[in-house]
Amino acid sequence: MQIEIILNSKKVALDVKNDEFLADTLRKHGVSSVRKGCDTACCGLCTVWIEEKPTLSCATLSIRANGKNITTIEGLQKEAEEFAKVLVAEGADQCGFCSPGFVMTVLAMKRELKNPTEEEIIHYLTGNLCRCTGYLGQLRAIKKYLEVV
CATH class of the missing domain: 1.10.150.120 ([2Fe-2S]-binding domain)
Known part of the structure; x- marks a missing residue:
C-alpha cells in the first residue's frame, strides 16, 4: 500500500507493507540515522518526531504515519x-x-x-x-x- 508523509518538510510517497514499522520504512527510504538496537522498543535509537513529539519508530506501524509530519535528525x-x-x-x-x-x-x-x-x-x-x-x-x-x- 502507498502512504504519504511529510519527511523533514518534504512530501514523500512510500510503498509499505501492512505490518511494516516506520523505522524499517525510513531506513528503506535512505534515512540512515534511524536505527534499531533492541527489538523491544526500549532503547530509543529509533526515535523520530511524529507531529513534533518524540516517538519510537520501531514500534509505530508505517501506516499510522500516513499524512503526518515526520522529523528525523536530518531535518x-x-x-x-x-x-x-x-x-x-x-x-x-x-x-x-x-x-x-x-x-x-x-x-x-x-x-x-x-x-x-x-x-x-x-x-x-x-x-x-x-x-x-x-x-x-x-x-x-x-x-x-x-x-x-
Whole structure:
C-alpha cells in the first residue's frame, strides 16, 4: 500500500507493507540515522518526531504515519549540531550509535520543558540507552545545553 508523509518538510510517497514499522520504512527510504538496537522498543535509537513529539519508530506501524509530519535528525541539522558541540565539549560523546535517537529526544525536551529539574531531565530520557557511558557526561552536557544549573 502507498502512504504519504511529510519527511523533514518534504512530501514523500512510500510503498509499505501492512505490518511494516516506520523505522524499517525510513531506513528503506535512505534515512540512515534511524536505527534499531533492541527489538523491544526500549532503547530509543529509533526515535523520530511524529507531529513534533518524540516517538519510537520501531514500534509505530508505517501506516499510522500516513499524512503526518515526520522529523528525523536530518531535518534538524543546525539544532543537532549545536547540541553535539556541547556533548563533545563535555566529553560525553562515545561511539555515536545511540546519538541520533538521544539527540532527537533532547531537542524535543528543550522544546517541551522550560527549566527542567535534573529529575525531570532523567525522567524524560529514561527510554534512551547508551552502552558506552555512565550518563553523567551526557547529563552535564544536557544541563549546559539547556542552561539548567
